[in-house]
Structure formats: C-alpha cells, structure tokens
Amino acid sequence: MAHIQQSLSTSISSSTSTLMDQHKLRLRSQNVSLPGKTGGIVRCVATPSTETSSKTKVSRNENLAKLQAGYLFPEIARRRSAHMLKHPDAQIISLGIGDTTEPIPEFISSAMAQRAHDLSTLKGYSGYGAEQGEKQLRASIASTFYANVGIEEDEIFVSDGAKSDISRLQVLFGSNVTMAVQDPSYPAYVDSSVIMGQTGQFQKDVEKYGSIAYMRCTPENGFFPDLSSVPRTDIIFFCSPNNPTGAAASREQLTKLVHFAKNNGSILVYDSAYAMYICDDSPKSIFEIPGAKEVAIEVSSFSKYAGFTGVRLGWTAIPKALLYSDGFPVAKDFNRIVCTSFNGASNIAQAGGLACLSPDGFKAMKNVVSFYKENTEIIMETFKSLGYKVYGGKNAPYVWVHFPGRSSWEVFSEILEKTHVVTTPGSGFGPGGEGFVRVSAFGHRDNVVEACRRFKELYK
Amino acid sequence: MAHIQQSLSTSISSSTSTLMDQHKLRLRSQNVSLPGKTGGIVRCVATPSTETSSKTKVSRNENLAKLQAGYLFPEIARRRSAHMLKHPDAQIISLGIGDTTEPIPEFISSAMAQRAHDLSTLKGYSGYGAEQGEKQLRASIASTFYANVGIEEDEIFVSDGAKSDISRLQVLFGSNVTMAVQDPSYPAYVDSSVIMGQTGQFQKDVEKYGSIAYMRCTPENGFFPDLSSVPRTDIIFFCSPNNPTGAAASREQLTKLVHFAKNNGSILVYDSAYAMYICDDSPKSIFEIPGAKEVAIEVSSFSKYAGFTGVRLGWTAIPKALLYSDGFPVAKDFNRIVCTSFNGASNIAQAGGLACLSPDGFKAMKNVVSFYKENTEIIMETFKSLGYKVYGGKNAPYVWVHFPGRSSWEVFSEILEKTHVVTTPGSGFGPGGEGFVRVSAFGHRDNVVEACRRFKELYK
Numbered sequence: 001m002a003h004i005q006q007s008l009s010t011s012i013s014s015s016t017s018t019l020m021d022q023h024k025l026r027l028r029s030q031n032v033s034l035p036g037k038t039g040g041i042v043r044c045v046a047t048p049s050t051e052t053s054s055k056t057k058v059s060r061n062e063n064l065a066k067l068q069a070g071y072l073f074p075e076i077a078r079r080r081s082a083h084m085l086k087h088p089d090a091q092i093i094s095l096g097i098g099d100t101t102e103p104i105p106e107f108i109s110s111a112m113a114q115r116a117h118d119l120s121t122l123k124g125y126s127g128y129g130a131e132q133g134e135k136q137l138r139a140s141i142a143s144t145f146y147a148n149v150g151i152e153e154d155e156i157f158v159s160d161g162a163k164s165d166i167s168r169l170q171v172l173f174g175s176n177v178t179m180a181v182q183d184p185s186y187p188a189y190v191d192s193s194v195i196m197g198q199t200g201q202f203q204k205d206v207e208k209y210g211s212i213a214y215m216r217c218t219p220e221n222g223f224f225p226d227l228s229s230v231p232r233t234d235i236i237f238f239c240s241p242n243n244p245t246g247a248a249a250s251r252e253q254l255t256k257l258v259h260f261a262k263n264n265g266s267i268l269v270y271d272s273a274y275a276m277y278i279c280d281d282s283p284k285s286i287f288e289i290p291g292a293k294e295v296a297i298e299v300s301s302f303s304k305y306a307g308f309t310g311v312r313l314g315w316t317a318i319p320k321a322l323l324y325s326d327g328f329p330v331a332k333d334f335n336r337i338v339c340t341s342f343n344g345a346s347n348i349a350q351a352g353g354l355a356c357l358s359p360d361g362f363k364a365m366k367n368v369v370s371f372y373k374e375n376t377e378i379i380m381e382t383f384k385s386l387g388y389k390v391y392g393g394k395n396a397p398y399v400w401v402h403f404p405g406r407s408s409w410e411v412f413s414e415i416l417e418k419t420h421v422v423t424t425p426g427s428g429f430g431p432g433g434e435g436f437v438r439v440s441a442f443g444h445r446d447n448v449v450e451a452c453r454r455f456k457e458l459y460k
Numbered sequence: 461m462a463h464i465q466q467s468l469s470t471s472i473s474s475s476t477s478t479l480m481d482q483h484k485l486r487l488r489s490q491n492v493s494l495p496g497k498t499g500g501i502v503r504c505v506a507t508p509s510t511e512t513s514s515k516t517k518v519s520r521n522e523n524l525a526k527l528q529a530g531y532l533f534p535e536i537a538r539r540r541s542a543h544m545l546k547h548p549d550a551q552i553i554s555l556g557i558g559d560t561t562e563p564i565p566e567f568i569s570s571a572m573a574q575r576a577h578d579l580s581t582l583k584g585y586s587g588y589g590a591e592q593g594e595k596q597l598r599a600s601i602a603s604t605f606y607a608n609v610g611i612e613e614d615e616i617f618v619s620d621g622a623k624s625d626i627s628r629l630q631v632l633f634g635s636n637v638t639m640a641v642q643d644p645s646y647p648a649y650v651d652s653s654v655i656m657g658q659t660g661q662f663q664k665d666v667e668k669y670g671s672i673a674y675m676r677c678t679p680e681n682g683f684f685p686d687l688s689s690v691p692r693t694d695i696i697f698f699c700s701p702n703n704p705t706g707a708a709a710s711r712e713q714l715t716k717l718v719h720f721a722k723n724n725g726s727i728l729v730y731d732s733a734y735a736m737y738i739c740d741d742s743p744k745s746i747f748e749i750p751g752a753k754e755v756a757i758e759v760s761s762f763s764k765y766a767g768f769t770g771v772r773l774g775w776t777a778i779p780k781a782l783l784y785s786d787g788f789p790v791a792k793d794f795n796r797i798v799c800t801s802f803n804g805a806s807n808i809a810q811a812g813g814l815a816c817l818s819p820d821g822f823k824a825m826k827n828v829v830s831f832y833k834e835n836t837e838i839i840m841e842t843f844k845s846l847g848y849k850v851y852g853g854k855n856a857p858y859v860w861v862h863f864p865g866r867s868s869w870e871v872f873s874e875i876l877e878k879t880h881v882v883t884t885p886g887s888g889f890g891p892g893g894e895g896f897v898r899v900s901a902f903g904h905r906d907n908v909v910e911a912c913r914r915f916k917e918l919y920k
C-alpha cells in the first residue's frame with residue numbers, strides 16, 4: 001500500500017514538472033517555436049530518487065487543496081502549447097493573457113539603463129531602499145494621480161505589481177474576513193482569498209467557492225452589480241475599468257458603491273490598473289468619490305501604461321483615514337506587512353517609474369495607451385461587423401464578445417482551432433463570464449489586423 | 461466615548477505617519493543629512509478629515525496585533541534618526557542593518573543597462589515572463605550552485621529576494637503548522653510566522669511567541685542547537701552562515717539536522733544567503749547533505765554577493781522529492797502560490813543575475829565578497845585587541861561581539877552615543893542574542909577603519 005502511494009506521488013510529481021514546463025511557454029507569447037529541451041531525459045535520471053523518497057509528516061495546506069485546476073492563464077498557455085504541438089507550422093497570434101507587446105518608450109528605458117549604470121559608481125550606488133518605495137516616486141505618484149483628491153505621498157506604497165499587492169492585502173486581512181467580488185473578475189482576487197482560507201470549498205454545481213459573494217455583472221445591469229442583492233462582506237474587490245468586461249463604472253455607480261461600502265462598514269479594494277484607458281468622464285480613481293478615503297484602498301500598476309509587465313512596478317494607496325473597527329489604521333498594519341514580507345520594488349524599476357511620471361514620460365505612456373486603444377477599435381469593429389454584441393473596449397484594452405448560448409471554452413477552442421488565435425474564455429473569470437470571450441488589444445498592429453481577418457473568415 | 465475613540469485613532473494615525481517617515485531615513489544609510497521636508501505641514505491640513513472619519517466594521521487581523529513594536533531594522537533607523545537630530549554635525553557610520561555599500565561590478569550593471577535598452581526595441585521587448593523566472597537564469601542557478609547535488613532547473617524558483625520568498629513560504633504552509641527557529645535569528649522568520657497565525661501571543665517574561673520552538677545557539681554549543689531538547693515541529697528555519705551570529709554549521713552538524721528533520725517528518729527551510737562567504741569546508745548548500753532533498757527547501761539571494769539589496773533578486777530551490785504527508789509535492793503548491801501571488805522578478809534584475817553567473821560576473825562577485833571579508837577581519841581584530849570575545853566573521857560578513865552581563869540595547873546606545881556608529885543589538889534577533897551586538901562588515905573601507913578607531917577609543 002505504501003508502495004502504491006509512492007507511485008502515485010511520483011506520477012503527481014511528474015505532472016508538476018509538466019505543469020512547470022508549460023509555464024515556461026508563456027515566455028514565448030509572440031513566438032511560435034517550442035523550447036528545444038523539454039527536460040525529459042534529465043527527469044528520467046532523477047525519477048528513481050523520487051520513487052524511493054519518503055514523505056514528510058507535514059500536512060498539505062488545505063486551502064491550497066481547494067483551488068481548482070491551475071491558475072487561468074497557465075491553463076490557457078497549456079492549451080496553446082498543445083495546439084502548437086498539433087499545428088507546428090501555424091502562425092499563432094496571442095490576444096489571450098493581456099500581455100503588452102509594444103516596446104517601452106526609449107525615454108523611460110534610458111532612465112532605467114542610467115540607473116543601472118549609476119549603481120556601479122560610488123556616488124550612484126544604493127542598497128536597500130525604503131520598503132514603501134523611494135520618496136520621490138511616492139511623491140510623484142501622489143501628485144500625478146491623486147493631486148485633486150488629497151492622497152498624500154506617505155499614503156502611497158510602491159509595489160512590484162498589482163498582483164503581488166493583492167496577495168499582500170489578503171495577508172493583511174487574514175483568514176477571518178468575508179469578501180465580495182465582481183463576477184466575472186480577474187482571478188487573482190478569488191484565488192488569493194482561497195489561499196488565505198477566507199472561503200469554503202469549491203461548489204462544482206454553481207462554479208463558486210463557498211463564503212464568497214459573487215456580484216454578477218452582465219449586459220443587463222450595465223456590468224454594475226445590483227447592490228441590493230449583495231450581502232454585507234468585510235472586503236469588496238472592485239476593478240474598473242474592469243478586467244475582463246472592459247466596463248468602466250460611472251461616477252454615479254461608484255458613488256453608490258462607496259455608500260454601500262460605508263453603510264456596511266466594508267473595506268473596498270479598488271483595482272484601477274486600466275484607469276489611463278478611460279476616455280469618457282468615468283472616474284479614474286475611487287478617491288474622486290467623496291467619502292472614499294474612509295472605505296477604500298486603491299491598487300494600480302505601470303504594467304499596462306508603459307509596458308512594465310516584465311519590469312514589475314505598481315502601487316497601492318491606503319488613506320490614513322481608513323480604520324479598522326477598533327480605530328486602528330489599516331495603513332499602519334500594511335506598512336508592517338511591507339516591512340516584514342517585502343523589501344521594496346527594484347530600484348531600477350523605480351527609476352523607470354519616475355521617468356514615466358515626468359512630462360515626457362507621461363506623454364510617451366499616453367501614446368502607448370492610444371496605440372492599444374486603436375487596436376481595441378479594430379477588434380470591436382470586426383465583431384460588430386460580424387453581427388456580434390461586443391462590450392468594453394471604449395475605456396479598456398479588452399473587448400468582451402458575447403456568444404449567446406455557447407460555452408466560453410468551446411468558443412475559445414473553436415477560435416484557436418480554426419484561426420490559431422488565442423483568446424481568453426469568459427468563464428475563466430467566474431461563472432458570470434460564461435458565454436463570453438475576452439479579446440485582448442495587446443498585440444502588434446499587424447497581428448491584430450491579421451487576427452481580425454481570420455475572425456471575419458471564420459464567422460462571416 | 462465615540463469621540464474619544466476617534467481622537468485616539470487620530471493619534472495612532474499620526475504615529476503611523478511618523479513611523480513611515482522614519483523608514484524613509486533608511487534610504488540614507490551612508491548619509492548624514494536629514495530629509496528637508498518632514499511632511500508635518502501637509503499632515504496638519506489633512507488632520508480634520510481624519511478627525512471626522514468613521515471606522516469600518518472590519519476587525520483588525522489579530523495576528524498583526526500580536527507583533528511587538530516595529531520590525532527590528534526600522535526601529536534601529538528610528539534610534540539612528542533620533543541620534544542625528546541630537547547630534548546634527550556627527551559623522552554617523554552605519555554598521556547596522558547589513559546593507560551593502562560597494563558599487564555593483566560594472567560587468568553586471570552593464571548587462572542590466574543593456575536589457576533596459578533592449579526593452580525599448582521591437583526585438584528585445586518582453587512582457588510577462590515566467591512566474592518561476594527565466595529559463596536560462598533558472599538553469600544557470602542550478603548549474604552554478606547545485607551542479608553536484610542534483611538540483612535541477614525546474615526546481616529553482618527565481619524571486620525578488622529571500623525576504624519575499626520567506627513570506628510566500630509561510631503563505632504556502634498556512635496557519636496550522638508549528639515552527640522552530642534558531643535563537644537568535646533573522647527576525648523575518650518569526651515575524652512572518654506570527655502574521656500567518658502560526659503562533660500564540662508574545663510572552664513578555666521570556667520574550668518569545670507562544671508555539672514557536674526557539675533553538676538556542678550560544679558560544680557554549682558552538683552556535684548549533686542541542687537538538688535533543690528541541691520538540692518536533694512541522695517547519696524548521698535554519699540559516700547558515702547565520703545572521704546574526706556569523707556561525708556556519710559544519711557538515712557533521714548539518715547531517716544531524718537533516719536526520720533530525722527526517723526523523724520528525726519536518727520540512728527544513730534553509731537560508732543560505734551568505735554561503736559565498738564560507739571559506740572553510742562547511743557546506744554551502746543544504747543539498748550537499750545526503751537525504752536533504754526529501755526534507756529541505758533552500759532560500760538564497762544575490763543581495764550580499766553582487767550588491768543587489770536594492771536591485772532585488774534571489775531564488776528558492778524546492779526539490780521535487782519533497783512531499784507532504786499525503787504524498788503531494790510541496791513544489792507544486794509553491795508553483796501555484798508563485799503563479800497567483802507573484803509575477804516573477806523584474807526582467808532587468810534577472811538579466812543582472814544571469815551576468816552574475818557568467819565566468820566574469822562570478823569572479824566579480826567573489827571580489828565583492830572578498831572585500832567585505834577584509835572588513836570583517838578589521839572589525840574582528842579590533843574587538844579582539846580590546847579583549848572582547850568575538851564570534852562569526854570567519855564565514856560570514858557579521859561579527860558577533862559578546863558584552864557579558866550587559867543589555868544589548870544598552871551597549872547599542874552606548875556605542876551610538878559615544879562613537880556615532882550604528883550597530884545592531886543582539887536581543888533584536890531573539891532572547892538568545894541578549895548580551896551581544898552584531899557589527900556588520902558592509903561598509904566603505906574608510907568608514908570601517910574609522911569606526912574601529914572610535915571603538916578602540918571608547919573601549920581602550
């Protein structure tokens with residue numbers, strides 16, 4: 001029996017390796033080639049030691065066992081790589097994981113190169129920076145994005161990206177909070193909540209985790225939840241412009257949301273990572289709403305503005321006025337988390353962030369955003385011309401295409417199989433995404449145009 | 461009553477801001493000047509909104525409330541800045557927080573600058589990388605540090621530093637594990653354990669958290685714990701060469717430790733961030749010990765080898781053979797954590813890491829290490845000549861000086877007050893550090909020599 005269990009372990013272990021290899025494929029988002037070495041031979045050599053290995057007596061964290069399959073985007077990478085194996089000559093185009101493709105404006109990359117060079121001089125060298133970020137960058141973020149709403153330099157925590165800070169916020173809140181989330185939504189909110197033990201088991205019939213309030217966002221409600229049907233939770237995650245629906249909440253809607261949070265005594269975690277894509281008068285920060293400073297945290301990022309997805313730089317704003325029920329400031333505990341669990345973003349990336357916020361850098365970022373918005377229009381027009389209902393796009397780099405009555409994964413597979421274009425199935429963002437596919441506008445123009453040509457051929 | 465509570469909140473909030481300002485001072489470790497703007501005026505303007513602010517109904521995470529004072533190093537920064545205010549003309553020398561001071565070798569910084577430039581070209585741009593790190597860097601870490609011990613590329617997870625990965629490991633393990641830690645030890649192990657809810661309250665009489673097994677390391681036991689007196693725990697944190705004592709465990713000692721972990725079914729988290737400072741035949745990796753792959757995780761970093769404290773790059777090795785009690789591979793769950801809570805280290809930092817591991821880069825790193833080791837010798841000789849018992853130093857950049865019968869904080873204050881040199885009080889690393897002071901060898905040569913001259917004057 002012990003032997004059988006060990007064999008099982010070995011096979012699980014092998015599947016881990018496969019999973020890891022699949023992740024590596026994500027590196028090649030604009031590239032058709034497969035890695036030459038799959039590592040199989042080396043792994044065979046190692047297998048005997050795994051077979052004879054003994055287990056520890058440490059129990060697996062039961063919260064991790066609750067998680068379903070892999071994180072969404074690696075799963076898409078897996079399907080993409082399977083498709084590549086099947087069609088080795090296909091010219092695959094990725095409008096899937098939302099990865100930026102356009103070069104970083106030279107003004108910004110030069111500032112990072114200069115900082116790197118400076119680090120090899122006696123005068124320019126610096127070691128540990130402040131865990132909260134460099135003073136000048138914090139000040140610059142505050143004055144660029146929050147000048148009119150009174151968020152100050154010391155309320156800004158510079159991060160290595162929004163995803164990392166979402167998890168640090170979950171560690172901050174701990175296991176004993178309840179949470180609500182838009183359905184559909186960016187999977188990191190729910191998955192990090194599961195990992196922290198805030199949820200029950202996954203309920204296969206409804207495709208939801210127990211104890212999470214899913215706030216359904218559909219075309220019928222203008223992608224803004226019916227708050228009268230949402231129960232009180234400690235934490236509310238809200239992303240606007242939304243990933244994946246592309247919907248930006250209006251001032252009136254966000255005012256309702258802030259009042260809802262205030263009435264419930266909830267903390268609102270507002271993800272504004274796509275705010276620069278807003279071109280109408282929707283608020284670009286939750287702090288534009290009166291009273292938000294007493295209920296909200298805002299998470300944001302340079303990733304989709306300056307192509308910093310690989311450079312890793314973001315920030316979180318936590319107002320001093322945001323207090324726990326005992327009056328203790330949330331920012332003070334987050335500061336402790338940041339000091340204990342993080343040592344600040346890379347100083348070179350921070351130099352890039354500072355360049356982004358200079359007049360020239362900001363103009364360059366706006367140009368990057370404009371480029372992707374043109375892509376968005378091309379994609380929207382394509383699907384509209386084919387008679388599909390499309391949502392989002394206007395204020396976001398994501399087009400949310402409705403395929404009524406069909407399964408998202410089925411449409412995803414159909415598009416991949418017949419056009420070699422990778423999209424993202426809406427149901428991967430929660431049950432509310434079923435029947436939709438997200439098409440990302442992050443791509444070289446040629447690729448976007450070519451993908452749209454193929455869409456037209458498939459769905460004409 | 462509500463009003464009183466609000467006033468209290470306001471004062472806590474203000475002290476938060478002060479705490480945050482103090483952190484900023486850490487930026488200036490080689491610099492005497494105070495920041496020109498303390499932010500006091502701006503804060504006064506904001507005060508009224510804080511006064512009228514309402515509390516949320518979210519309970520503060522009780523684990524964060526267990527933490528004592530601030531994280532050690534910010535507390536030292538606070539005392540340093542108070543000293544600077546009192547002695548504005550003093551030439552303060554910091555041999556405190558263990559921050560590197562020497563420029564990054566040009567070969568390495570040039571590789572980072574080149575990568576930054578490449579990011580502004582169509583060909584050289586890359587977005588999201590693999591969350592586990594770039595394939596080439598993982599392979600290079602495996603072949604440089606683990607060639608003879610069979611750790612493979614896909615068992616390496618590249619991180620933004622050891623501190624971040626220690627916390628990600630704690631999230632991996634969850635709240636229901638027990639842990640053991642060297643006493644004294646790097647405070648991040650204990651503090652991250654408290655944050656995750658693995659511990660009881662802080663017990664002021666013994667200066668320990670409940671439910672943590674403190675493994676006393678003293679001159680009497682050669683800084684290696686008496687394992688016969690250590691209870692079984694799920695997790696054992698062990699750092700060698702040790703921070704703060706500077707002691708490197710021998711092969712025989714580490715063999716005992718691995719057997720102890722194996723017999724108990726424990727997982728050993730081995731921190732080897734100072735391994736390159738070893739100059740005798742002490743193992744540089746836990747995986748040199750037979751059987752370690754079935755019990756151990758190794759955390760490491762480029763910080764103290766290449767001056768990457770601000771660049772942020774490290775790694776964690778998790779063998780596929782390390783299994784939970786149900787046979788599930790630990791690496792597979794860690795992979796899920798990394799994918800959900802992290803998006804990989806900065807691609808520019810990773811280019812630096814790759815350069816570090818080229819023949820020229822490795823030689824340059826060795827020179828950096830040698831430089832700091834010369835500093836160590838100067839410090840050791842100084843205290844020896846004054847009749848003090850000194851430990852560590854030989855295989856580590858830290859000198860552990862014994863002041864028998866005296867309080868660490870008292871000696872820390874005496875040294876700061878009379879020589880303007882910042883050290884670290886041993887008791888900050890746990891009750892076992894009482895009576896010791898850690899002197900860091902990270903400093904410009906002139907500063908180290910000058911600090912030693914002042915030590916000689918004080919203790920002659």
